[in-house]
Amino acid sequence: xxxxxxxxxxxxxxxxxxxxxxxxxxxxxxxxxxxxxxxxxxxxxxxxxxxxxxxxxxxxxxxxxxxxxxxxxxxxxxxxxxxxxxxxxxxxxxxxxxxxxxxxxxxxxx
Amino acid sequence: xxxxxxxxxxxxxxxxxxxxxxxxxxxxxxxxxxxxxxxxxxxxxxxxxxxxxxxxxxxxxxxxxxxxxxxxxxxxxxxxxxxxxxxxxxxxxxxxxxxxxxxxxxxxxxxxx
Numbered sequence: 030x031x032x033x034x035x036x037x038x039x040x041x042x043x044x045x046x047x048x049x050x051x052x053x054x055x056x057x058x059x060x061x062x063x064x065x066x067x068x069x070x071x072x073x074x075x076x077x078x079x080x081x082x083x084x085x086x087x088x089x090x091x092x093x094x095x096x097x098x099x100x101x102x103x104x105x106x107x108x109x110x111x112x113x114x115x116x117x118x119x120x121x122x123x124x125x126x127x128x129x130x131x132x133x134x135x136x137x138x139x
Numbered sequence: 140x141x142x143x144x145x146x147x148x149x150x151x152x153x154x155x156x157x158x159x160x161x162x163x164x165x166x167x168x169x170x171x172x173x174x175x176x177x178x179x180x181x182x183x184x185x186x187x188x189x190x191x192x193x194x195x196x197x198x199x200x201x202x203x204x205x206x207x208x209x210x211x212x213x214x215x216x217x218x219x220x221x222x223x224x225x226x227x228x229x230x231x232x233x234x235x236x237x238x239x240x241x242x243x244x245x246x247x248x249x250x251x252x
Contacts, residue, residue: 070245071245072143072229072231072243072244072245072246073182073229073231073243074243075240075241075242078240118182124195125170125172125187125189125194125195125233126172126184126187126195126197127172127174127182127184127231127241128184129174129181129182129183130181131181132181
């Protein structure tokens with residue numbers, strides 16, 4: 030079966046609020062996870078990655094948390110902006126072959 | 140530095156025809172991979188090439204094929220097109236096989252009538 034899956038297909042947040050996008054993975058997943066963002070009409074864009082030897086990784090306004098006990102990871106976006114509106118994919122990198130989850134569409138209300 | 144370039148951006152074909160899509164990776168990148176994106180199946184891995192060799196292949200029929208040239212540019216071909224082949228075909232490049240960030244192009248949108 031699929032190695033990664035997202036919890037919600039859509040998420041709507043108010044501008045300025047924090048967003049949390051969740052993802053579950055299966056035993057078949059490798060130890061390398063990536064979050065990609067895809068804006069309308071564009072290809073996916075790398076946001077942040079994490080390997081299983083880490084629980085948390087931070088970037089600019091984004092944090093990825095990895096809970097290996099329950100096989101769950103999340104992407105947190107601080108102070109969400111209209112430009113963050115996009116589809117977010119939880120991705121498992123299996124030796125260069127990317128396994129994409131179904132995606133969560135994030136809408137930011139002004 | 141130029142990004143990943145895919146041509147053509149849009150094309151319309153009819154059932155039974157064949158199509159060739161082209162991808163120029165970021166300069167210096169040696170790995171090129173291809174993905175199919177549809178509303179129903181999402182993003183699915185087609186194949187990956189590294190130094191002109193196919194190193195990874197997804198679960199697609201033999202009608203889907205590809206190749207990579209010595210300058211790392213890649214093409215994919217779909218023969219005997221079916222309606223279900225209508226999709227956005229995305230190409231991604233990276234420095235090396237299985238390593239590092241993959242950079243995606245904007246895709247070639249294929250419509251099969």
